[in-house]
Amino acid sequence: MEWVSVRMRASLRGRHVSGAERIVRQEDIPSTLCELIKRPKTYDQLHLTVERLKDVEIFRANLKISSYTFEDVNEARDFAVQVLSKSGVSEDLARKAVNLIRSGASPEGWNMRGAVLMDINTGERLEEDPYRGVRTVRVDWLKREEVSRYLTSQGYTLRTVDALAIATKNIFCGVLAELCWSDDPNYVTGYVASSKMGYVRISPLKREGDPLGGRVYFVKKEELRKVVECLERKALLLDL
Numbered sequence: 505m506e507w508v509s510v511r512m513r514a515s516l517r518g519r520h521v522s523g524a525e526r527i528v529r530q531e532d533i534p535s536t537l538c539e540l541i542k543r544p545k546t547y548d549q550l551h552l553t554v555e556r557l558k559d560v561e562i563f564r565a566n567l568k569i570s571s572y573t574f575e576d577v578n579e580a581r582d583f584a585v586q587v588l589s590k591s592g593v594s595e596d597l598a599r600k601a602v603n604l605i606r607s608g609a610s611p612e613g614w615n616m617r618g619a620v621l622m623d624i625n626t627g628e629r630l631e632e633d634p635y636r637g638v639r640t641v642r643v644d645w646l647k648r649e650e651v652s653r654y655l656t657s658q659g660y661t662l663r664t665v666d667a668l669a670i671a672t673k674n675i676f677c678g679v680l681a682e683l684c685w686s687d688d689p690n691y692v693t694g695y696v697a698s699s700k701m702g703y704v705r706i707s708p709l710k711r712e713g714d715p716l717g718g719r720v721y722f723v724k725k726e727e728l729r730k731v732v733e734c735l736e737r738k739a740l741l742l743d744l
């Protein structure tokens with residue numbers, strides 16, 4: 505069966521503002537393009553990629569979801585550090601990851617387009633391009649509408665739908681733990697994900713109005729090449 509990856513990324517004055525992906529059938533390409541083109545609120549450049557995929561693996565998503573809400577950002581970030589520790593990340597490196605996202609992980613102190621890759625043993629940053637980082641692409645839900653309906657009926661958001669897909673692929677590819685919160689100034693819920701702890705939603709990981717956000721993936725340095733190849737090239741459709 506033929507599948508096509510449709511990807512959108514938009515930027516404003518050279519800075520990434522929005523990105524999304526769908527894996528769809530040939531006949532759904534036009535409606536998907538129309539949907540994705542409407543997503544960024546503002547941009548001066550928008551790139552669309554339509555790519556035929558050769559080998560698509562179907563994989564059952566298996567991360568348990570849990571949610572925790574705190575009075576303030578510091579408590580929530582401390583909890584994220586604890587969840588990362590339980591996932592095998594030292595407390596020092598977990599704090600380093602929080603501080604990187606908090607202050608903008610790119611060399612100019614702004615959001616990266618993709619994720620930081622951090623050696624889980626030493627804290628060394630491993631991404632080749634510190635502005636771009638690594639991007640988890642070629643992943644979607646096999647039955648996106650059904651999954652969206654189900655998760656939103658359980659009180660989760662459409663952002664959860666997308667982030668859960670990314671987190672699931674990351675773990676599939678060998679990411680040992682992930683910390684993420686959004687760069688959307690109005691979305692303050694983030695998460696820690698690992699195979700041991702599942703998908704742990706944590707709120708608020710930042711203050712309302714804060715435009716900084718991003719992702720840190722903890723990996724083993726010796727597995728770097730294999731993990732990056734999988735994150736960027738392997739096509740995965742997730743079943744719930």
Ligand code: PML
Nearest residue numbers: 663664667685686693694
């Ligand atoms: C959630 O609500 O489940 C957390 C979603 C984080 C979204 C991060 C992003 O916007 O990329």
